[in-house]
Amino acid sequence: xxxxxxxxxxxxxxxxxxxxxxxxxxxxxxxxxxxxxxxxxxxxxxxxxxxxxxxxxxxxxxxxxxxxxxxxxxxxxxxxxxxxxxxxxxxxxxxxxxxxxxxxxxxxxxxxxxxxxxxxxxxxxxxxxxxxxxxxxxxxxxxxxxxxxxxxxxxxxxxxxxxxxxxxxxxxxxxxxxxxxxxxxxxxxxxxxxxxxxxxxxxxxxxxxxxxxxxxxxxxxxxxxxxxxxxxxxxxxxxxxxxxxxxxxxxxxxxxxxxxxxxxxxxxxxxxxxxxxxxxxxxxxxxxxxxxxxxxxxxxxxxxxxxxxxxxxxxxxxxxxxxxxxxxxxxxxxxxxxxxxxxxxxxxxxxxxxxxxxxxxxxxxxxxxxxxxxxxxxxxxxxxxxxxxxxxxxxxxxxxxxxxxxxxxxxxxxxxxxxxxxxxxxxxxxxxxxxxxxxxxxxxxxxxxxxxxxxxxxxxxxxxxxxxxxxxxxxxxxxxxxxxxxxxxxxxxxxxxxxxxxxxxxxxxxxxxxxxxxxxxxxxxxxxxxxxxxxxxxxxxxxxxxxxxxxxxxxxxxxxxxxxxxxxxxxxxxxxxxxxxxxxxxxxxxxxxxxxxxxxxxxxxxxxxxxxxxxxxxxxxxxxxxxxxxxxxxxxxxxxxxxxxxxxxxxxxxxxxxxxxxxxxxxxxxxxxxxxxxxxxxxxxxxxxxxxxxxxxxxxxxxxxxxxxxxxxxxxxxxxxxxxxxxxxxxxxxxxxxxxxxxxxxxxxxxxxxxxxxxxxxxxxxxxxxxxxxxxxxxxxxxxxxxxxxxxxxxxxxxxxxxxxxxxxxxxxxxxxxxxxxxxxxxxxxxxxxxxxxxxxxxxxxxxxxxxxxxxxxxxxxxxxxxxxxxxxxxxxxxxxxxxxxxxxxxxxxxxxxxxxxxxx
Amino acid sequence: xxxxxxxxxxxxxxxxxxxxxxxxxxxxxxxxxxxxxxxxxxxxxxxxxxxxxxxxxxxxxxxxxxxxxxxxxxxxxxxxxxxxxxxxxxxxx
Numbered sequence: 001x002x003x004x005x006x007x008x009x010x011x012x013x014x015x016x017x018x019x020x021x022x023x024x025x026x027x028x029x030x031x032x033x034x035x036x037x038x039x040x041x042x043x044x045x046x047x048x049x050x051x052x053x054x055x056x057x058x059x060x061x062x063x064x065x066x067x068x069x070x071x072x073x074x075x076x077x078x079x080x081x082x083x084x085x086x087x088x089x090x091x092x093x094x095x096x097x098x099x100x101x102x103x104x105x106x107x108x109x110x111x112x113x114x115x116x117x118x119x120x121x122x123x124x125x126x127x128x129x130x131x132x133x134x135x136x137x138x139x140x141x142x143x144x145x146x147x148x149x150x151x152x153x154x155x156x157x158x159x160x161x162x163x164x165x166x167x168x169x170x171x172x173x174x175x176x177x178x179x180x181x182x183x184x185x186x187x188x189x190x191x192x193x194x195x196x197x198x199x200x201x202x203x204x205x206x207x208x209x210x211x212x213x214x215x216x217x218x219x220x221x222x223x224x225x226x227x228x229x230x231x232x233x234x235x236x237x238x239x240x241x242x243x244x245x246x247x248x249x250x251x252x253x254x255x256x257x258x259x260x261x262x263x264x265x266x267x268x269x270x271x272x273x274x275x276x277x278x279x280x281x282x283x284x285x286x287x288x289x290x291x292x293x294x295x296x297x298x299x300x301x302x303x304x305x306x307x308x309x310x311x312x313x314x315x316x317x318x319x320x321x322x323x324x325x326x327x328x329x330x331x332x333x334x335x336x337x338x339x340x341x342x343x344x345x346x347x348x349x350x351x352x353x354x355x356x357x358x359x360x361x362x363x364x365x366x367x368x369x370x371x372x373x374x375x376x377x378x379x380x381x382x383x384x385x386x387x388x389x390x391x392x393x394x395x396x397x398x399x400x401x402x403x404x405x406x407x408x409x410x411x412x413x414x415x416x417x418x419x420x421x422x423x424x425x426x427x428x429x430x431x432x433x434x435x436x437x438x439x440x441x442x443x444x445x446x447x448x449x450x451x452x453x454x455x456x457x458x459x460x461x462x463x464x465x466x467x468x469x470x471x472x473x474x475x476x477x478x479x480x481x482x483x484x485x486x487x488x489x490x491x492x493x494x495x496x497x498x499x500x501x502x503x504x505x506x507x508x509x510x511x512x513x514x515x516x517x518x519x520x521x522x523x524x525x526x527x528x529x530x531x532x533x534x535x536x537x538x539x540x541x542x543x544x545x546x547x548x549x550x551x552x553x554x555x556x557x558x559x560x561x562x563x564x565x566x567x568x569x570x571x572x573x574x575x576x577x578x579x580x581x582x583x584x585x586x587x588x589x590x591x592x593x594x595x596x597x598x599x600x601x602x603x604x605x606x607x608x609x610x611x612x613x614x615x616x617x618x619x620x621x622x623x624x625x626x627x628x629x630x631x632x633x634x635x636x637x638x639x640x641x642x643x644x645x646x647x648x649x650x651x652x653x654x655x656x657x658x659x660x661x662x663x664x665x666x667x668x669x670x671x672x673x674x675x676x677x678x679x680x681x682x683x684x685x686x687x688x689x690x691x692x693x694x695x696x697x698x699x700x701x702x703x704x705x706x707x708x709x710x711x712x713x714x715x716x717x718x719x720x721x722x723x724x725x726x727x728x729x730x731x732x733x734x735x736x737x738x739x740x741x742x743x744x745x746x747x748x749x750x751x752x753x754x755x756x757x758x759x760x761x762x763x764x765x766x767x768x769x770x771x772x773x774x775x776x777x778x779x780x781x782x783x784x785x786x787x788x789x790x791x792x793x794x795x796x797x798x799x800x801x802x803x804x805x806x807x808x809x810x811x812x813x814x815x816x817x818x819x820x821x822x823x824x825x826x827x828x829x830x831x832x833x834x835x836x837x838x839x840x841x842x843x844x845x846x847x848x849x850x851x852x853x854x855x856x857x858x859x860x861x862x863x864x865x866x867x868x869x870x871x872x873x874x875x876x877x878x879x880x881x882x883x884x885x886x887x888x889x890x891x892x893x894x895x896x897x898x899x900x901x902x903x904x905x
Numbered sequence: 906x907x908x909x910x911x912x913x914x915x916x917x918x919x920x921x922x923x924x925x926x927x928x929x930x931x932x933x934x935x936x937x938x939x940x941x942x943x944x945x946x947x948x949x950x951x952x953x954x955x956x957x958x959x960x961x962x963x964x965x966x967x968x969x970x971x972x973x974x975x976x977x978x979x980x981x982x983x984x985x986x987x988x989x990x991x992x993x994x995x996x997x998x
Contacts, residue, residue, distance in 0.1 A: 400939055402906070411990035412910040415983060480906060524992075531992055605985070 012220070395465060395474060406535065408480065515599070518588060522596050523603040526610060529580040533613050536573050541565040581618055584610075585625070592632070594625045599634045604673040611681045620693060623685055627697050630716060631705040635674045639713030641667045642818050646763045661769045665779060668817065672782040674715050686722050691736040694727050698742055707749045711757045717823045724830040731834075743834050750831075754846045757824045767811035775810045783817040812877045819881065825888040829895035840896060851889055855900045858886020907994055912937040914981070921951060921976040922967055928956055930965065941969035 009016065341349075402408040464473040539545075547559040548568075560568070584593055597603035611619055630636060641659050644651060648658040686694065701707070701723065710716030724746070730736035828847065832840050844851070861882035867875070890900050916934050922943060923929045929952065932945030944966050950959035 396939065400906075400909075407993060408906045409910045409913075410993045411907065411986060412913045414986055414990075415914045418983070418986070527989075527992055531989060 010219075391467075399476065402480075406538070515591075518591075519596050519600040520602065522583075522588065522593060523600055523606060525583060526580070526597060526603070527606055529576060529583060530606065530609050530613060533573070533576045533580060534609075536569065536576060537613075539569075541569050577613075577615075580610075580613070584622065592625060592629050594622065595629045595632045598626075598674070598678065601670060601673045604670075604677045607678045608681050611685075619685060620689075623682065624696060624700055626682075627719070628700040628704045630701060630719065631709050633674075633715065635667075635671050635715040636710060636713040638663075638667045638670075639709075639716070642763070643760055646760050646818075661773050665775065668783065668814070669779050671714055672779070672786060675718065675786070676782070679715070679718055682719070683722055686726050689726065691727075691730045691739075694723060694730065694736070695738060695742070698723055698727065698746075702742075702745060702749070707746065708753045708756070711750060711753065711827070714759075714823050717757065717827045721823070721827045721830045724827075724834055728830070728834040739834075747831070747835065747839055751842070752846070754824075754828065754843070755850070757827070758821055758850060759819055759824075761819055763811075763815050763818055766815055767808045770807040770811050770814075775814075780810060780813055783813050787813070787816045787820055816877060816880065820884070822884075822888045822891070825891045828892045832892065832895040844896070847892075851892070852903065854885035854889035855903045857882045858889070858900060861886060906939075907990065908941060909937060909939055910990070911982075911987070912941065912943075912975075915977060918978055918981050920945075920978070922972055923974040923976065924967070924971050925973045926971070928959075930959065930967070932965065935964070938969075941972065943967045943969065943972065943975070 405413055463476050465476060466473040541547075541562060543562060545565075547561075547565055549557040550560050550564070552558050586593060588596060598607065611622065614622065641664055645659050645661075645664045686697070689697075701710075701719075707720070710720060724743075727736055727739045727742070731739040828843060832843055835843065861879060865879050886900055893899055893903075912934070916936065918934055919931065920934050921929055921931045922945065928950065930945060930948055931951055932948040935944040935946045937943055944964065946964050948959065948962045948965045950956040953960060
């Protein structure tokens with residue numbers, strides 16, 4: 001035997017005559033999936049891994065040693081044939097009857113089903129799955145039909161790949177089936193390598209990989225080139241269309257019959273669908289680019305035999321080879337010439353033919369390569385049945401489905417309902433088919449899920465699922481209760497015993513750590529309650545909603561009626577609301593819960609949701625509580641921070657406690673959060689409130705608070721403005737008779753302090769400080785938005801992210817924010833509207849300097865704009881400030897019936 | 906179920922998955938499962954010079970246990986809702 005360097009017999013076909021003759025003399029052949037007629041080349045069926053013939057037994061040739069790595073692409077995993085039966089045992093390796101019918105009837109995870117019941121089924125599945133649409137159907141289907149008939153006649157080659165452990169355990173069906181085969185036909189021993197003489201390649205059918213094929217063909221090309229004339233001579237009598245197919249095309253012998261014995265590795269007569277017509281396209285002349293010359297065939301008498309042999313052996317991705325029958329590569333067909341054509345024209349025609357041929361070759365090669373790749377990819381198809389795949393999908397889904405998606409899957413549900421669910425439809429389509437295929441068809445997906453969930457609840461499920469035939473177990477619990485990897489120690493938190501909830505002492509120092517913690521805890525507790533109530537509100541029982549079950553006296557379960565359901569729901573809701581209200585009004589030591597909750601930004605963000613949930617009378621009480629403790633709010637208490645920071649020298653006693661920039665930023669953040677979250681609901685509330693409510697608010701405000709302190713803070717000013725303007729509106733509609741007296745009181749208290757309300761005019765050295773300290777972009781955004789209300793529209797506002805990196809620009813934003821006096825002017829305007837003439841006079845007298853200053857600044861704005869260096873932040877700020885001053889002072893002046901233009905600065 | 910829920914809302918967005926072996930892969934999120942295995946489409950390595958083999962990939966399936974970080978687009982997350990969802994978690998109620 002030739003050296004096994006290649007792992008296969010690399011002798012030339014002409015030297016392999018002994019084996020050829022031997023096989024032609026072989027008695028019968030095993031009908032393989034694609035080769036029907038007995039008596040044809042016995043090795044042809046070996047291409048299909050599932051029906052490997054034991055040629056060794058046939059010929060007595062030793063098996064070819066095959067290296068493992070060659071088998072990597074091959075249907076012999078692990079380098080071993082799948083079924084090692086004893087050599088020489090012809091009947092032991094008899095293929096078993098498929099037991100496809102067993103599979104569905106048995107328990108899930110019982111015997112896996114066999115691969116296709118009849119040999120052609122696999123190809124059918126393959127063909128379907130690969131969407132072979134490019135086939136020429138007529139000749140193919142005819143040929144296939146003939147094959148099928150022949151195949152069914154001989155039932156002996158039933159594939160049993162891949163084997164299952166259970167299958168191997170059970171006794172193979174019997175020698176009766178071999179008996180059903182053609183008498184004397186050699187049995188299949190699956191997985192045996194064909195003898196070297198039977199095929200050049202390591203594949204069961206002797207198919208080679210592309211590289212080997214190319215090597216082989218290069219070899220043959222040389223031989224080929226030495227024998228062009230015989231090839232040419234032979235080619236002329238043959239019409240091209242009847243040339244034996246190249247690799248991958250059905251073997252159609254010159255008389256048009258489908259040559260049996262042609263198969264690709266998967267046993268399809270069209271391994272990858274080379275229709276017969278392709279042969280016509282086979283380039284009659286293999287161009288220069290052609291690497292794979294047709295295999296040399298020894299001589300005319302033999303040509304019927306080697307072509308199928310070679311054709312089969314060549315991997316399907318090798319196309320463009322009219323094996324053996326085509327003209328040699330370098331030969332061109334006799335050109336279509338007229339005697340009258342000139343030499344040039346003849347040459348041109350030949351060139352065109354060459355070009356066309358080359359292109360066709362390339363296309364055919366590409367197609368063959370693609371087909372081969374598809375075949376390789378789908379070589380392992382069919383290992384699991386659809387039922388088994390659904391089984392696994394069902395296990396996964398059963399771990400995922402929840403009785404209460406709003407609880408488990410909260411984020412996704414709410415997010416998609418907020419954004420308009422673009423994908424829920426797709427997911428609904430995907431899910432039902434899976435469940436239905438498991439035999440649960442019918443009913444909506446919801447019902448199916450409910451059924452799964454209820455079944456799950458009834459049967460106590462094991463924590464681990466282990467399926468027969470599978471490795472390992474599937475743990476059931478970890479999806480919803482994942483194992484906690486981080487150990488968070490709760491020991492450092494302030495311990496609060498259950499008995500002393502009412503005696504909890506909250507330190508009142510607003511900036512202490514414990515106070516902050518208490519505030520956060522209170523906010524969290526309220527958050528929990530708010531979420532519960534919101535969930536309850538969302539799940540109000542309707543006529544179509546699911547009923548919960550209740551036990552009757554007999555011990556049975558019964559679904560509640562709508563009325564009962566509603567009742568229980570209402571009870572839950574009222575309980576929750578009461579808890580919430582209790583929590584809101586329960587003082588923690590000295591601190592009112594409202595103040596406590598509002599002292600952290602989390603609480604400020606929670607406030608609007610909270611207020612929305614409360615009943616109107618509760619909301620009123622809450623507002624009153626807020627007003628009564630207004631001066632304890634953090635935004636009011638720290639209102640002197642900016643002044644302290646900017647000009648500590650003005651506060652001699654406190655010069656040593658200049659606040660840090662952190663504190664300043666925090667204060668600004670808190671103020672903005674307050675204005676953004678807490679003030680709007682309050683505005684709504686007051687704007688709709690009747691006079692008695694407004695009156696009580698005002699009273700509480702004035703009685704319990706130092707109005708001057710309130711006025712010094714931005715938030716306090718806003719609240720006061722709201723109340724005063726509302727009262728005035730009510731008064732003007734004759735609803736608020738007691739208002740003037742109250743206003744007098746207010747006016748008297750505030751008299752002489754208006755100047756203190758004004759913010760600082762500038763913040764020095766801010767840029768330097770900020771260079772050392774990063775400002776969060778979010779804060780800057782907020783500040784920008786706050787000042788945008790009073791700045792002229794159209795001024796460019798740089799993006800906050802860019803600002804955060806530029807200390808000068810950030811400083812400008814903060815400066816603008818801190819020096820904004822619009823609230824003061826708004827308050828003054830509200831006061832002016834409600835005031836009598838001499839009160840107005842008094843007002844103007846008090847803030848005269850300010851008025852004049854603002855007007856002057858505004859009038860200088862034009863000059864400032866001219867003098868401004870474009871792009872310079874400082875000068876831009878000046879311009880903005882100037883314009884803003886003018887705008888703000890006009891707020892007040894217009895309330896008085898005046899305008900800034902009337903004032904000479 | 907919490908992170909599974911979050912990732913479900915990110916399907917279709919571009920994310921960068923950083924693995925425990927320091928490979929960072931950018932792609933569009935196709936699907937995620939209960940184990941937080943991630944399927945990405947149009948895959949590319951963030952540092953493609955260092956990981957040239959990723960250039961040949963079109964899609965990828967990443968086992969959940971090898972993920973270190975997933976970088977998300979900030980606009981795709983609703984932080985207030987996220988906080989609420991965290992509060993709804995069974996362990997925290």
